[in-house]
Amino acid sequence: MASAYLDQELTSIELKEYRSHLAVCPLCRRHLQELEETSSFFRNVPAPEVPRELHGYVMRAIESRTSGELSLSQYLNDWMLRLNPRPLSAATGVIISLVLFTITLSGFKPLPTNAEERNWKEAAMLLAPPPPPAPIYSPGSEYNLYNPSQKASSTDSYELPRMVDSGTMSSFSYLAYQKPGNESMSAMVEVDENGRGTLVDVLGDPKDPMVVEQFWWALHDRTFQPATVEGQPVSTRIIFFTEKVDIGG
Numbered sequence: 001m002a003s004a005y006l007d008q009e010l011t012s013i014e015l016k017e018y019r020s021h022l023a024v025c026p027l028c029r030r031h032l033q034e035l036e037e038t039s040s041f042f043r044n045v046p047a048p049e050v051p052r053e054l055h056g057y058v059m060r061a062i063e064s065r066t067s068g069e070l071s072l073s074q075y076l077n078d079w080m081l082r083l084n085p086r087p088l089s090a091a092t093g094v095i096i097s098l099v100l101f102t103i104t105l106s107g108f109k110p111l112p113t114n115a116e117e118r119n120w121k122e123a124a125m126l127l128a129p130p131p132p133p134a135p136i137y138s139p140g141s142e143y144n145l146y147n148p149s150q151k152a153s154s155t156d157s158y159e160l161p162r163m164v165d166s167g168t169m170s171s172f173s174y175l176a177y178q179k180p181g182n183e184s185m186s187a188m189v190e191v192d193e194n195g196r197g198t199l200v201d202v203l204g205d206p207k208d209p210m211v212v213e214q215f216w217w218a219l220h221d222r223t224f225q226p227a228t229v230e231g232q233p234v235s236t237r238i239i240f241f242t243e244k245v246d247i248g249g
Contacts, residue, residue, distance in 0.1 A: 001014075001018055002028070002031055002032045002035050003035065005018055005032065006032075006035060006036060006039060157229075157230070158227055158228060158229040158230075158234070159227060159228045160227055160236075160238070161191045161195070161224040161225060161226055161227045161236060161238060162224060162225045163223060163224055163225075164195065164222060164223060164224060164225060172214060172215060172218045172242075179208055180246055181207070181246050182243075182244060182245055182246050183206055183207055183208060183211065183243070183244040183246075184204060184206065184241075184242065184243040184244070185202070185204055185205070185206040185211055185212070185215065185241075185242055185243075186202075186203040186204035186239060186240065186241040186242075187199060187200075187201065187202045187203055187204075187212075187215065187239075187240050188200040188201045188203060188237055188238070188239055188240075189219065189237065189238055189239075189240045190235065190236070190237045191224045191226055191227065191235060191236055191237075191238060192226065192235045193226050193233040193234060193235055194222065194226065194233075195222045195223065195224045195225055195226045195233075196219070196220075196221075196222055196223065196224075197219035197223050197224055198219065199212075199215065199216050199219055200237065203239070204241075215240075
């Protein structure tokens with residue numbers, strides 16, 4: 001109440017009661033005297049000059065807050081200041097650590113051993129489709145040796161039949177060799193001028209009878225490019241041999 005008395009902020013009733021109390025209380029009178037001396041001392045102290053830059057920063061911040069024109073960064077800064085700084089700093093550290101940890105681990109790659117690298121290369125060779133067979137040119141005498149019905153000629157050259165890449169024969173091994181274990185088959189096939197094959201005879205029987213059935217079914221489609229003599233397609237007979245080796249044991 002002494003400070004309010006000096007600042008003349010008391011009402012008339014409070015002022016009358018305080019003066020009545022001062023008349024009978026020496027301690028309050030002494031406290032009031034010390035407060036007056038302190039106030040008089042600070043009143044005579046010259047006020048320090050505020051730097052112009054600081055005055056501009058303070059006034060700009062006050063004006064922006066009173067007008068409600070806060071930028072996004074200032075709004076986020078005020079919102080973060082309202083939070084407890086310790087949990088906020090801990091959460092920020094955890095997030096940064098997780099990001100750095102993820103970036104570091106993403107650059108690690110396993111170093112394969114020689115055995116693993118060899119297995120990967122073997123698996124890649126098994127999964128890779130075989131290259132299309134190159135045309136084979138031979139003298140006409142060899143063609144007539146396997147196909148005696150054609151006219152003999154020692155000057156003509158011919159091209160052996162080739163399998164069509166997109167034909168049913170390309171998927172024959174996936175359908176026929178579904179059972180484990182080694183498997184092999186050889187057969188004589190007649191390829192007509194249109195590239196369709198006909199099973200003439202089975203020279204080497206497979207262990208699984210379904211292999212012959214699947215082979216017979218695959219020949220019903222246009223499976224081959226026909227043999228040619230001087231560029232003209234002709235029918236011919238070929239020996240078809242296929243073998244599967246089970247590397248899994």
